[in-house]
Amino acid sequence: MSVISTVTVKVPATTANLGPGFDCIGAALKLYNEFKFTRHESGLIIQVSGTEAEKVQTDESNLLYQAFLKLYEFIEQTPPSVKIEIKLGVPLARGLGSSATAIVGGLVAGNVLAGSPLSELQVMELAIAMEGHPDNVVPALLGGCRLAATSRTGWEICDITWHRDIFPVVAIPDFELSTSEARRVLPTEVSRGDAIFNTAHFGLLLRGLATNREEWLRAALQDKLHQPYRQALIPGYDAVETAAVAAGAYGMVISGAGPTLLALTDELHTQAVVTAMTNAWKQAGITSVVRSLPLDIQGAVIL
Ligand SMILES: Nc1ncnc2c1ncn2[C@@H]1O[C@H](COP(=O)(O)OP(=O)(O)OP(=O)(O)O)[C@@H](O)[C@H]1O
Numbered sequence: 001m002s003v004i005s006t007v008t009v010k011v012p013a014t015t016a017n018l019g020p021g022f023d024c025i026g027a028a029l030k031l032y033n034e035f036k037f038t039r040h041e042s043g044l045i046i047q048v049s050g051t052e053a054e055k056v057q058t059d060e061s062n063l064l065y066q067a068f069l070k071l072y073e074f075i076e077q078t079p080p081s082v083k084i085e086i087k088l089g090v091p092l093a094r095g096l097g098s099s100a101t102a103i104v105g106g107l108v109a110g111n112v113l114a115g116s117p118l119s120e121l122q123v124m125e126l127a128i129a130m131e132g133h134p135d136n137v138v139p140a141l142l143g144g145c146r147l148a149a150t151s152r153t154g155w156e157i158c159d160i161t162w163h164r165d166i167f168p169v170v171a172i173p174d175f176e177l178s179t180s181e182a183r184r185v186l187p188t189e190v191s192r193g194d195a196i197f198n199t200a201h202f203g204l205l206l207r208g209l210a211t212n213r214e215e216w217l218r219a220a221l222q223d224k225l226h227q228p229y230r231q232a233l234i235p236g237y238d239a240v241e242t243a244a245v246a247a248g249a250y251g252m253v254i255s256g257a258g259p260t261l262l263a264l265t266d267e268l269h270t271q272a273v274v275t276a277m278t279n280a281w282k283q284a285g286i287t288s289v290v291r292s293l294p295l296d297i298q299g300a301v302i303l
């Protein structure tokens with residue numbers, strides 16, 4: 001059997017939660033990181049280029065490398081020495097699943113170099129275990145919009161229909177918010193009223209995404225489990241939301257753990273929403289990059 005010497009994996013950004021779907025739903029977006037692994041003999045080399053390259057660790061603590069090691073630990077083999085080339089397109093610690101791209105990229109690349117001993121399901125389970133929640137890693141691996149729920153034996157993954165006329169707009173500010181910090185502010189228990197609120201709104205969101213029924217989407221993009229506690233970590237949140245809705249968005253939520261904000265709109269209003277969110281944040285003293293990003297349907301791809 002010939003030994004595979006190099007592999008390149010492209011992994012999409014993801015937006016998790018979509019408001020009321022805390023820790024269980026996420027969608028892949030057309031914005032990518034690319035990871036090239038090459039076997040070589042003389043110890044670990046990590047080279048990083050692209051957006052905010054200087055912020056990524058280039059030693060053994062690198063999350064991508066940690067995921068690669070995890071794969072070999074799981075299959076009980078010694079990992080080969082590798083050179084890793086990282087091309088960053090997904091900004092770090094902004095709520096666009098950068099850590100999920102690294103976890104999925106490292107596991108998928110490791111699996112290929114090892115001769116593909118694991119199935120996609122096994123890779124997915126390892127990725128969920130590493131990240132601690134499924135809502136970024138599952139769409140990063142599989143693409144599209146995905147709901148993950150535990151079953152008696154593991155995970156059930158459900159492909160969520162996303163109507164083609166619903167357009168995501170992401171507003172990415174120039175400051176970071178780590179997921180661990182944004183999870184620290186959350187209460188460990190919630191009231192029955194808040195649980196019922198989210199159950200109802202999440203159901204409405206799924207039907208709204210499938211049908212593009214405007215009044216359902218407008219009502220659905222609300223949450224009581226995480227957003228009320230996190231909004232204070234994102235200066236200008238209320239102003240950006242007001243501006244996005246006034247410009248024609250159905251609503252606005254925090255993307256993942258933030259600080260990126262996600263609006264959903266239709267094609268006609270996309271440019272107005274982009275401009276409104278950019279200006280609202282500017283007036284709050286925050287520089288941002290605001291873009292309409294279509295859904296990615298492929299997930300992680302081996303190039
Ligand atoms: N390409 C990468 N290579 C190595 N490590 C990475 C890479 N991308 C992200 N990381 C690690 O993940 C950290 C960011 O993870 P964090 O969970 O805080 O944010 P996020 O994944 O971007 O956002 P969210 O989980 O809310 O979508 C970075 O600080 C870095 O340590």
Ligand SMILES: N[C@@H](CCO)C(=O)O
Nearest residue numbers: 016023135179256257
């Ligand atoms: N569901 C996660 C996504 C970020 O990793 C959270 O909101 O903390």
